[in-house]
Amino acid sequence: MEPERTTISSPGKVLLAGGYLVLDRAFSGVVVATSSRFYSTVTSLPSPSTSSSSGKAIISVRAGQFPAKSSTWTYSLLLEKEALRLEQNKEDGGKNKFIYLALFQSLTLAYETLAKTGHNRGQEAAEELINRLTAHGEGLDIVVLADNDFYSQREQLSALSLPTKITSLSSLPPFTHLPRPISQTNKTGLGSSAALVTSLVASLLVHLKILDLSHKEANPDKLEKSDDLETLHSLAQFVHCLAQGKVGSGFDISSAVFGTHIYRRFSPSLLTSLMDRPIDAIPLELSEEDTLMDGLAPSQWDQDVTSFRLPKGLRLILADVDAGTDTPSFVGKVLSWRKENPQQAGNVWAELNEANMQLEQSLTGLVNREGDNGYEKTLESMGDKHIEDNKSNAMMAALLYEIRQTLFTIRSLLRKMSELSGVPIEPPEQTRLLDACSELPGVIGGGVPGAGGYDALYLLVIDTPSVASRVDDLWSGWKEMSVCPLLARQSDEGLRIEKLDQVRGLKEALKR
Ligand SMILES: Nc1ncnc2c1ncn2[C@@H]1O[C@H](COP(=O)(O)OP(=O)(O)O)[C@@H](O)[C@H]1O
Ligand SMILES: C[C@@](O)(CCOP(=O)(O)OP(=O)(O)O)CC(=O)O
Numbered sequence: 232m233e234p235e236r237t238t239i240s241s242p243g244k245v246l247l248a249g250g251y252l253v254l255d256r257a258f259s260g261v262v263v264a265t266s267s268r269f270y271s272t273v274t275s276l277p278s279p280s281t282s283s284s285s286g287k288a289i290i291s292v293r294a295g296q297f298p299a300k301s302s303t304w305t306y307s308l309l310l311e312k313e314a315l316r317l318e319q320n321k322e323d324g325g326k327n328k329f330i331y332l333a334l335f336q337s338l339t340l341a342y343e344t345l346a347k348t349g350h351n352r353g354q355e356a357a358e359e360l361i362n363r364l365t366a367h368g369e370g371l372d373i374v375v376l377a378d379n380d381f382y383s384q385r386e387q388l389s390a391l392s393l394p395t396k397i398t399s400l401s402s403l404p405p406f407t408h409l410p411r412p413i414s415q416t417n418k419t420g421l422g423s424s425a426a427l428v429t430s431l432v433a434s435l436l437v438h439l440k441i442l443d444l445s446h447k448e449a450n451p452d453k454l455e456k457s458d459d460l461e462t463l464h465s466l467a468q469f470v471h472c473l474a475q476g477k478v479g480s481g482f483d484i485s486s487a488v489f490g491t492h493i494y495r496r497f498s499p500s501l502l503t504s505l506m507d508r509p510i511d512a513i514p515l516e517l518s519e520e521d522t523l524m525d526g527l528a529p530s531q532w533d534q535d536v537t538s539f540r541l542p543k544g545l546r547l548i549l550a551d552v553d554a555g556t557d558t559p560s561f562v563g564k565v566l567s568w569r570k571e572n573p574q575q576a577g578n579v580w581a582e583l584n585e586a587n588m589q590l591e592q593s594l595t596g597l598v599n600r601e602g603d604n605g606y607e608k609t610l611e612s613m614g615d616k617h618i619e620d621n622k623s624n625a626m627m628a629a630l631l632y633e634i635r636q637t638l639f640t641i642r643s644l645l646r647k648m649s650e651l652s653g654v655p656i657e658p659p660e661q662t663r664l665l666d667a668c669s670e671l672p673g674v675i676g677g678g679v680p681g682a683g684g685y686d687a688l689y690l691l692v693i694d695t696p697s698v699a700s701r702v703d704d705l706w707s708g709w710k711e712m713s714v715c716p717l718l719a720r721q722s723d724e725g726l727r728i729e730k731l732d733q734v735r736g737l738k739e740a741l742k743r
Contacts, residue, residue, distance in 0.1 A: 234274050234275055234277075234367065235274070235275050235366075235367055235438075236272060236273065236274045236275075236731065237272070237273045237434050237437050237438040237728075238270055238271070238272040238273075238434065238728070238729040238730075238731060238734070238737070239270075239271055239430050239433040239434040239437060239444075239726060239727065239728055239729065240268040240269060240270045240271070240430055240726070240727050240729050240734070241268060241269050241425075241426040241429040241430040241433070241487035241488070241725070241726050241727075242264035242265050242266070242267070242268050242269075242426065242486065242487060242490060242722055242724065242725065243264070243265040243267045243268070243269070243378075243380065243381060243421025243422050243423075243426055243487075243719065244262055244263070244264055244265065244421065244422045244425070244426075244482065244483045244486040244487065245262070245263045245265060245421075245547065245549060245680045245681070245689055245721075246260055246261070246262050246482055246680050246681040247261045247262070247263055247547075247590070247678070247680065247689065248260060248261040248586075248587040248590050248591075248641055248678075249261055249262075249482075249494070249587050250645075250656070250679075250680070250681050250682055250683060251562070251565050251566075251569075251648075251682070252580060252583060252584055252587065253480040253482055253494060253495075253496060254479070254480045254496070254562070254566070255496075256495060256496050256497075256498060258495075258580070258584050258587075259493050259494055259495040259535070259537075259587075260480070260482050260493070260494050260587070261493055261494075261539065261587065261590065261591055262482045262483075262485065262486045262491065262492060262493075262494050263486075263491045263541065263547060263721045264486045264487075264490040264491045264721070264722050264723065264724065264725060265380070265421055265547075265549070265717075265719035265720070265721065265722060266718075266719050266720050266721070266722040267377075267378035267379075267380035267381060267421060267717065267718065267719040268377075268378055268426070268430075268727070269375065269376075269377045269378070269381065269423065269426030269427055269429075269430050269487075270375070270376045270377070270430060270729065270734065270737060271373060271374075271375045271376075271427070271430035271431045271433070271434040271435075272373065272374045272375075272376075272434065272731075272737075272741060273371055273372075273373050273434045273435055273438040274371070274372045274373075274374075274741075275366060275367035275368055275370075275371060275372075276289060276291070276367075276368040276369050276370045276371055276372045277367075277368045277369075278367070278368040278369065285361070286309065286310035286358075286361060287307055287308065287309050287310070287361070288307070288308045288361050288364035288365045288369070288370040288371070289305065289306070289307055289308075289320075289369050289370030289371070290305070290306045290307075290308065290334055290364070290370050290371045290373065291303065291304070291305040291306075291370070291371070291372050291373065292304045292305075292306075292327075292330050292334070292373045292374075292375065292431075293372075293373070293374050293375070294375050294376075294413060295374045295375065295376040295406060295740050295741065295743060296376055296377065296406045296407065296408055296409050296740070297408075297409055297411075297412060297413055297416070298410070298411070298412060300323055300324070301323070301324050301325070301412040301413075302324055302412060302413060303323065303324050304319060304324045304326075304327050304330050304331070305319070305320040305321060306318060306319050306320060306331070306334060307320055308338060308360075308361065308364065308370075310354075310357050310358065310361055311512075313514060313515055313516065314512040314513055314514050314515055315338065315342060315357050315360070315512065315513040315515070316511065316512045316513075317331070317334060317335050317338060317511065317512075317513075319331065328473075328474040329424050329427055329428055329470070329471075329474040330375075330427075330431065332470045332473050332474045332510065333427075333428050333431045333432050333435075333470050333474075334431075334435065335510055335511075335513075336432070336466060336469060336470050336473075336523065337431075337432050337435045337436050337466065337470075338360070338435075338513065339513045339523050340436065340441065340462075340466060340523055340524060340527070341360055341363075341435075341436060341439050341441045342356060342357060342360050342513050342515075343517060343522050343523055343524045344441050344524065345359050345360055345441075346515075346517055347517065347522070347524065353515040353516065354515060356515075357515055360439075363439050363440070364439070371435075371438070373431065373434070373435070374740075374741055375427055375430070375431060376406045376737065376740050376741075377406075377423060377426070377427070378405070378406070378718075378719075379400065379403055379405070379406070379407050379718070380419060380421060380549075380717045380718055380719045381418065381419060381421050381423045381426070382409055382416050382417065382418060382419065382423070383416070383417035383418070383419055383551055383553070383715070384400060384403060384407065384715070385417075385553065385713070385715055386410070387403060387407055387409075388400070388403075388715075394707050395706070395707055395713070395714070395715040395716070396703050396706075396707050396716065397699065397700075397703050397716050397718065398703075400716065400717075400718050401718065404736060405735050405736025405737070405740065406736055406737070406740040408743075417551075417553075419549075419551040419687065419717060420551065420680070420681070420686060420687040421717075421719070422483040422487070424471065424474065424475070425467075425471055425483035425484045425487050426483075426487045428467050428470050428471045428474070428484070428487075429463075429467045429484055429487035429488055429726060430487070430726070432463060432466055432467050432470060433463055433467075433726055436463065436466075437728070442459040442462065442463055443459050444457075444459055444460060444463070444726070444728060445728070446460075447460070447726060447727065447728055448728050456489075456536075458529050460488065460726070461529035461532065462524075462527050462528070462529060463488060463726075464484065464485065464488045464489070464532075464534075465497075465501075465526075465527040465528075465529070465532050466523075466527050467484045467487065467488065468481045468484045468485075468497065468502070469502060469505050469526075469527065471483075471484050472502055472506070473506065473510070478499045478502055479562075480494070480496045481494075481496055481497060481534070482494045482496070485534065485536060486725065487725065487726065488725050488726050489536050489725040489726075490722070490723050490724045490725030491539060491540050491541070491721065491722070491723045492536045492537055492538060492539050493535075493536075493537040493538075493539045493591060494534070494535070494536060494537075495534060495535035495537075496534055497532050497533055497534040498533055501526070501531065501532060501533070504521075504526065505523070505526045505527075508523065539591060539594075539595070540598065540721075540723050541594060541598075541691075541721050542594060542597035542598045542600075542601060543598075543601050543606075543607070544606070544607050544610040544611070544693065544694055545597070545610075545675070545691055545692070545693060545694055546691075546692050546693070546694035546698075546699070546720050546721070547689055547690070547691060547719075547720055547721040548689065548690045548692055548699065548702055548716065548720070549680075549687065549688070549689050549690075549716070549717040549719055550687065550688050550689075550690075550706060550714050550715060550716050550717065551686070551687060551714075551715045551716075551717060552661070552664075552685055552686050552687060552688060552712050552713070552714050552715075553686070553712065553713040553714075553715065554660060554685035554686065554712040554713075561654050561656070561682045561683070561684060562682060564652060564653070564654045565648070565652050565654050565656075568651065568652035568653070568654070569652075572651070575651060576651075579644060579647060579648050579651070582644055583641065583644045583645075583648075586637055586640045586641045586644060587641065589633075589637045589640075590634065590637045590638065590641065593630060593633040593634045593637055594634060596630050596633070597627070597630045597631070597634070600626065600627060600630065603626075603627075605624075606627075609623060609624045609627055610627065610693055610694075611693070611695055613627070613628070613631065613673070613693055614672070614673040614692075614693035614694075614695040614697065614698045615672055615673065615695075615697065616672050616673070617670070617672050618631055618632060618635050618673075618674070618675055618676075619632065619635075631675055634675050634676065634691065635669075635675050635676045638675065638676030638677065638678055638691065639669075639676060641678060642657055642662075642665065642676075642678050642679075645657045645678070645679065645683060646662065649683075655683075655684060655685070656679065656682070656683035656684065657678075657679050657683055658684070658685055660685065660711055660712055661679055661683075661685065661688060663711065664688065664709060664711070664712065664714065665677050665678065665679075665688060667705060667709075668688075668690055668702060668705060669690075671698070671701045671702060671705060672698070672701065673692055673693040673695065673697070673698030673701065674690055674691075674692045674693075674698065674701075674702065675690075675691045675692060675693070676690070676691055677689050677690035677691060685712070688714075690702060702716075703716060
């Protein structure tokens with residue numbers, strides 16, 4: 232008999248516009264989800280030869296494409312007199328805060344749900360949780376696997392003597408094995424921890440039948456909300472903040488759940504009281520008003536997720552840039568400059584906000600033309616010309632030109648911000664590369680995503696093979712920095728319940 236199994240995936244993200252501004256609830260950001268996804272698969276562990284002792288469940292999590300010894304984390308959930316305790320068994324893989332906290336908080340929500348909504352109280356609800364975890368054996372086996380794009384594949388390509396080009400990346404097997412532990416593997420900026428946390432929390436709670444996300448199966452790409460999906464969103468935000476030790480805007484978790492959209496953040500105060508909750512044991516005694524369930528209640532959360540998508544016939548192309556500079560302290564520096572220079576920063580914020588909104592509007596303007604006769608053919612023919620030389624369809628040419636100009640405006644404001652704050656948000660190396668890309672026929676424009684810096688860039692192009700190949704050629708020959716494309720393109724979809732056979736290479740990767 233096939234083991235009971237649940238696979239849920241979440242996309243990676245690109246913050247096209249709204250970096251820094253989106254930290255403040257007064258502003259919103261344009262976040263695009265990627266076709267590259269993070270998969271979490273929960274399987275009931277086989278029964279041990281001797282029957283499992285009651286009051287205990289094992290949960291093992293393995294990062295499937297990394298070396299097994301350093302990337303397996305095994306925990307026991309133990310039923311004690313007044314609490315459920317989650318303990319890591321061996322620390323072979325070291326600690327993984329993201330995984331531990333995703334399990335701990337999901338189990339807390341599961342326990343509270345069973346204790347509050349069922350007839351079970353305390354001990355009985357805890358036993359019910361252990362029973363659900365051990366229904367088919369001693370516990371659960373979870374494998375997390377990320378599409379290759381989440382981690383730099385430069386070494387894999389160079390070991391195979393392949394150039395850093397799109398065609399080379401397509402020839403790598405799905406979920407390619409990576410030789411070093413996660414902490415020593417370079418990430419590409421798609422947001423591995425947010426996609427991990429979201430898919431892990433969702434797969435566990437759906438497997439345990441605590442959350443019902445089945446409406447996602449019927450309508451996978453619709454921005455349809457439900458209480459369970461929103462609870463999952465706030466839980467994933469909470470876990471991610473706790474593991475990162477800071478409260479970011481949360482656009483990455485939001486897109487891992489809801490896909491591409493316009494994001495306005497939740498009030499950070501929603502997390503303040505939750506942050507002080509214990510993180511080793513789940514007390515069986517539930518306080519009247521201070522449960523995790525209350526703190527995550529959709530009625531209290533105030534983020535806005537507004538529907539948005541890129542127009543058909545355009546493609547987002549991403550690059551992982553390896554300029555040897557890592558600048559994780561950008562946010563702190565930019566925000567302290569803003570605090571010290573409120574007027575100057577206020578002007579830049581206002582101008583950037585206007586340009587970001589304009590980008591959203593121009594892109595939506597093109598979406599609104601999708602029904603026009605010959606839309607796709609016209610765009611395709613525009614792919615072979617410099618964007619400014621398009622004359623064939625005045626309306627569409629004007630919209631493409633407007634998108635291009637707005638991308639330039641956003642970039643120039645980010646350079647102004649760089650200059651004033653002393654933080655290299657769009658450093659000169661990236662300016663040279665983006666300018667060169669923007670001159671290619673079929674390239675509308677581009678920018679530095681999210682917080683900016685040296686390590687990533689995006690381009691918006693007309694989606695034809697010849698445009699992509701021109702970009703690929705320019706990048707592979709670029710001397711000043713090493714520029715490696717990603718395979719990802721834009722995708723509207725957020726969290727997805729997967730069928731194992733429909734994800735290329737997943738079944739094989741789970742057997743490894
Ligand atoms: N495949 C994976 N399996 C387990 N944990 C992972 C995996 N990928 C990333 N992580 C966790 O996420 C952390 C990286 O998070 P972070 O530094 O916020 O980067 P990112 O911007 O990609 O989210 C890693 O240190 C690890 O704990
Ligand atoms: C500055 C920001 O507004 C955007 C940062 O976006 P990135 O995409 O650069 O994020 P990381 O995945 O954390 O590297 C901070 C925020 O919104 O949290």
